[in-house]
Amino acid sequence: xxxxxxxxxxxxxxxxxxxxxxxxxxxxxxxxxxxxxxxxxxxxxxxxxxxxxxxxxxxxxxxxxxxxxxxxxxxxxxxxxxxxxxxxxxxxxxxxxxxxxxxxxxxxxxxxxxxxxxxxxxxxxxxxxxxxxxxxxxxxxxxxxxxxxxxxxxxxxxxxxxxxxxxxxxxxxxxxxxxxxxxxxxxxxxxxxxxxxxxxxxxxxxxxxxxxxxxxxxxxxxxxxxxxxxxxxxxxxxxxxxxxxxxxxxxxxxxxxxxxxxxxxxxxxxxxxxxxxxxxxxxxxxxxxxxxxxxxxxxxxxxxxxxxxxxxxxxxxxx
Amino acid sequence: xxxxxxxxxxxxxxxxxxxxxxxxxxxxxxxxxxxxxxxxxxxxxxxxxxxxxxxxxxxxxxxxxxxxxxxxxxxxxxxxxxxxxxxxxxxxxxxxxxxxxxxxxxxxxxxxxxxxxxxxxxxxxxxxxxxxxxxxxxxxxxxxxxxxxxxxxxxxxxxxxxxxxxxxxxxxxxxxxxxxxxxxxxxxxxxxxxxxxxxxxxxxxxxxxxxxxxxxxxxxxxxxxxxxxxxxxxxxxxxxxxxxxxxxxxxxxxxxxxxxxxxxxxxxxxxxxxxxxxxxxxxxxxxxxxxxx
Numbered sequence: 001x002x003x004x005x006x007x008x009x010x011x012x013x014x015x016x017x018x019x020x021x022x023x024x025x026x027x028x029x030x031x032x033x034x035x036x037x038x039x040x041x042x043x044x045x046x047x048x049x050x051x052x053x054x055x056x057x058x059x060x061x062x063x064x065x066x067x068x069x070x071x072x073x074x075x076x077x078x079x080x081x082x083x084x085x086x087x088x089x090x091x092x093x094x095x096x097x098x099x100x101x102x103x104x105x106x107x108x109x110x111x112x113x114x115x116x117x118x119x120x121x122x123x124x125x126x127x128x129x130x131x132x133x134x135x136x137x138x139x140x141x142x143x144x145x146x147x148x149x150x151x152x153x154x155x156x157x158x159x160x161x162x163x164x165x166x167x168x169x170x171x172x173x174x175x176x177x178x179x180x181x182x183x184x185x186x187x188x189x190x191x192x193x194x195x196x197x198x199x200x201x202x203x204x205x206x207x208x209x210x211x212x213x214x215x216x217x218x219x220x221x222x223x224x225x226x227x228x229x230x231x232x233x234x235x236x237x238x239x240x241x242x243x244x245x246x247x248x249x250x251x252x253x254x255x256x257x258x259x260x261x262x263x264x265x266x267x268x269x270x271x272x273x274x275x276x277x278x279x280x281x282x283x284x285x286x287x288x289x290x291x292x293x294x295x296x297x298x299x300x301x302x303x304x305x306x307x308x309x310x311x312x313x314x315x316x317x318x319x
Numbered sequence: 320x321x322x323x324x325x326x327x328x329x330x331x332x333x334x335x336x337x338x339x340x341x342x343x344x345x346x347x348x349x350x351x352x353x354x355x356x357x358x359x360x361x362x363x364x365x366x367x368x369x370x371x372x373x374x375x376x377x378x379x380x381x382x383x384x385x386x387x388x389x390x391x392x393x394x395x396x397x398x399x400x401x402x403x404x405x406x407x408x409x410x411x412x413x414x415x416x417x418x419x420x421x422x423x424x425x426x427x428x429x430x431x432x433x434x435x436x437x438x439x440x441x442x443x444x445x446x447x448x449x450x451x452x453x454x455x456x457x458x459x460x461x462x463x464x465x466x467x468x469x470x471x472x473x474x475x476x477x478x479x480x481x482x483x484x485x486x487x488x489x490x491x492x493x494x495x496x497x498x499x500x501x502x503x504x505x506x507x508x509x510x511x512x513x514x515x516x517x518x519x520x521x522x523x524x525x526x527x528x529x530x531x532x533x534x535x536x537x538x539x540x541x542x543x544x545x546x547x548x549x550x551x552x553x554x555x556x557x558x559x560x561x562x563x564x565x566x567x568x569x570x571x572x573x574x575x576x577x578x579x580x581x582x583x584x585x586x587x588x589x590x591x592x593x594x595x596x597x598x599x600x601x602x603x604x605x606x607x608x609x610x611x612x
Binding site (some may be wrong): 069291 | 361362423446447514
């Protein structure tokens, strides 16, 4: 199947440039093709309208109301948005979330790039395969499941981590119940699970770096660091931006690992903004206020994505 | 940046370059081994613990390899207060339904956006794509209200219906169909095939690999989902497996850890199977979009 596809594959036609390609087609045929097009896209478009666009508009509207499910929504203008500035718990949960985002960007991408560079050397094929598989596997497993495993490893008295720490002469760490280390635990699990995916993206990008260019630079006396900094890093910038965007978006939505590991605690010490949204909406049934917080999260994620697209455009000439 | 693009991109065939071998390479292999152990060790511990008597589950020093092969924790997990088998069945029903729906709707739409001409085609496509930016947290409240209105809370349909369409699949399949030569399509049409026949008999079979990848990715995504299920489902009988396992774990990890690890081992099995069977093309399709832009 792949073979046939490859043999016959031509460079993709630009999506729009096929306008007058078929002269002499009669109107009915065109109309029939258009009808087919609408029919083929109908399920997807309906799904989009009902489950994404409609709810998005509804969320924007709800964010301007007071609504507790039992009585009809009452329009309150921007009250919910004003309230966010006075909400200390929101400040704490957003603070935690920003910390998770920062840690994710630095740690996931840092480790991923390190491992990618190491893997990209001329290692025996089987070894490369084993490494790639090992690093990638956690990414396929549900975050809930890996968090369940890690919360056992993090236990203060019975956990393996503290066993090795004390065996090496360290102090037991209260990984899940201290306000500092509860955040650290969340960050560890997040980094551990996502590093493999980012690494694969980097490996794919590194393989596109022309080897002879690197060799030429070495020949001219460039140090390994200079080669990396001046040639490799610019050549993989596209992958770097992709990875950073993905890690930012993912970390802003961090949720179930915290539920399993710390339940947001102690207090709100490790609670993320998404956990707070879920609590306000589905425990307190303050749907209007929860929607307003969710909208801010959406705006932040949209902003990040738009910045990514902008930056991406300036790298198009890379291809 | 720019000067790099001026260089012709040559094939990377230049092999056998003399660099100080040995030291650098063994250090990096050592680092990679260390990292790989860190990635695999938690799973190994999970499996080993699932085979140990619950009373010894937390014995230290930790055992990394199974010392006994006691499968009673698995029996205990599936007969415990949380109906794990039922939850697994729920997860499977939802994941299969969602995957089937997706591999029907996404290729059709992807084909239409790539190969059919109709007014508004490009703007509809861009609109769909922009939905990838909308995080689930924003739509979850109105969706919850919608499901509540239609009496679908605590019903698998609340997860199936929103799952059977999606922009990502449409995007992946459109990319594939764009690469398909127009001549193949035109030839079929010349021979009198209807648009549906052209799609079903000519184009779709060629997309078999892309469709399989989409199916596997969709299945795993649904199987692994936690956020929406945790909000739409609220009884142990309708719960999906991730919810069941969190219930089983209990607050603050108070549940029977050996049984929890047994259940987690079962829960991870599909990911492991996918990983063993399909790793190569999943990796290929995931990395492609990022690197090629």
